[in-house]
Amino acid sequence: MKESFLDNPLKFIRQCVQQRKIQWTYHVNMRLKNRGISREAIVSSISQYEIIEEYPKDKYFPSYLIYSQYQNIVFHVLFAADIECENVRVITAYIPNSEKWEGDLKTRR
Numbered sequence: 001m002k003e004s005f006l007d008n009p010l011k012f013i014r015q016c017v018q019q020r021k022i023q024w025t026y027h028v029n030m031r032l033k034n035r036g037i038s039r040e041a042i043v044s045s046i047s048q049y050e051i052i053e054e055y056p057k058d059k060y061f062p063s064y065l066i067y068s069q070y071q072n073i074v075f076h077v078l079f080a081a082d083i084e085c086e087n088v089r090v091i092t093a094y095i096p097n098s099e100k101w102e103g104d105l106k107t108r109r
Contacts, residue, residue: 009064010051013079013088017046021087028090037093041070042077052076052106063091067106074105 016022024039032038045068053065061080068075078091096105 009054009062009081010049012081012083013064013066014046014049016081016086016088017043023082023087023089025089025091028092032093035075035094036073037075037095041073041075042068042090042093045070050106053108061089076105 048068050067051064052067056062061082063078063080066077066079068077075093075095077093080089080091082089100109102109
């Protein structure tokens with residue numbers, strides 16, 4: 001899996017989510033309910049994932065901001081990729097707003 005990650009981080013993220021190799025951070029657990037995004041929405045929208053920003057030198061692990069949607073709700077999820085342990089960590093998730101994002105909700109203003 002490590003080689004395919006180098007070539008295709010989206011594939012790595014999808015595989016981890018599909019195999020339920022997910023760690024939910026304390027931060028995201030506290031925020032999801034208030035933000036109207038469920039774990040089910042994040043996991044079930046796997047086919048909609050699209051990387052919109054990459055942070056390969058993030059503090060602990062390379063991380064990726066994912067655009068997704070579930071039942072007509074558009075949201076972003078920040079995944080950190082733990083390559084060595086072959087899992088992803090959900091750092092945060094939120095519903096993007098038009099003040100910070102262009103109309104496609106994929107491009108920062």
